[in-house]
Amino acid sequence: MIDHKITLYHANWSFCSQMVRVALSEKGLVFKKKHIKLCDQYPEGENIDKDFLAINPLATVPAIKIDKVIICGSEEIIYQLNKLDGENDINLYPKHIDINEIRLKASDTTISEGVKFASTLGTIIPVFSSPLIQHMVKKLPFSSILKILKKHPRKDRKMIFLAMYFGNPTKKFPNMGIKNYVNEILKLEKTFSDGREFFYNSFSHVDINLMCVFNRLIDVGLESTILSNRTPHLSRYWDNLKLRDSYKIGILNYYTEKEEKVLHEFHKNNDSSVLDKILKEIDLVEVNE
Ligand SMILES: N[C@@H](CCC(=O)N[C@@H](CS)C(=O)NCC(=O)O)C(=O)O
Incomplete structure (x- = not known):
């Protein structure tokens, strides 16, 4: 070795x-x-x-x-x-899956560069987390905003952080992701309806990304969108992921007092309109199928 x-x-x-x-x-x-x-x-x-x-x-x-x-x-x-x-x-x-297919699926479930926001499961997550990020940006001292303005090398991120500090651009952002999100989770529900334990049966890079996607849903108050009776197979899969030692070691162990405090404050004022819209959209898709 x-x-x-x-x-x-x-x-x-x-x-x-x-x-x-x-x-x-x-x-x-x-x-x-x-x-x-x-x-x-x-x-x-x-x-x-x-x-x-x-x-x-x-x-x-x-x-x-x-x-x-x-x-x-x-x-x-x-x-x-x-x-x-x-x-x-x-x-x-x-080994039984084409490596390019796995890499593509892994790209679609993370924040890939050059991909339009809210177009893949991975880029829907920042759209859903944007109110939480805005909550943190608003707490920064003005000097930090000036530093972002002067030093952030990415124009897109610089502009969004500035907009978050001075305004409320994230009021509507999560709506951009709802339709695609519902589509993606219902596709996953279908995939797991054959009883498989992990995405390709044996644990893979894609399962790692989905573990992080589902965990972030907890942070932003949307975990119940994969726990309803509409997605029983997906709920079972999420339970399997949470049982991995790596979930605790790589994710849960890094929630410090700081993150817990932010979450506590965020959820005190967070409205549940996005959750309601997602649940309604799930019902709508089910009815139309
Ligand atoms: N394509 C990158 C995306 C990385 C990314 O956006 N990271 C975020 C945190 S999740 C970040 O560093 N944000 C800081 C910033 O944009 O200023 C990846 O897959 O690692």
Whole structure:
């Protein structure tokens, strides 16, 4: 077994960092980690500092250094990690499935670059989480907003964070994702109706991403959309995912007091209109089928 030196650049609550931490745990790989305080949650905004931009010029986590090679983006990182030998004998790309198909499905369930927001399950999640992100952005000191304005290398993200600070752009954002979301979860329900345990029967990269997708639904108060009697197979699948040790090790263990406090405050004022709309849309699709 070759001993690789792995350093993960991540953030506790970042959806794509969760994916990579789960993959590291599933593989049983030993790694060092550096927590990056993201500019939408922490006044420090370390992801837009010179030091981190030298690692990922796009200012996003996760990024990973394997020996001397830096890799950015959760899909590619997990693909490369799977090639390494860890303590656990697991292949996250089951042999009976075309690797390109798995990679495509993995891309569709994470925040892929260049993909229109709300067009895939992975890009629906940031749209649903946007009110939570706005809640955090509004708490930042003005000096942090100025730092974002000056230093964030991505115009799209800079503009959205500024709009969140000064206005309420996320009031309507989640609506953009409702139809596609319902479509996607009903497709998944069909897939799992044959009783399979995981997406390709054996645990894969796609299951890691779906674990993170479903976990984020809890954060934003939408978990019940996969727990209703309309999606019994999906609920069972989600139960299977929660039983993995990697769920606790890669996701739950990174909820600190800070995240819990934000969630508590967010849910005190959060309205449930998106949840109601999703549940109505599920009924509508069922009726029309
Ligand atoms: N395509 C990237 C997306 C990464 C991404 O958007 N990360 C978010 C956290 S989940 C981030 O770093 N946001 C900070 C920012 O945009 O300023 C991946 O798959 O890793």
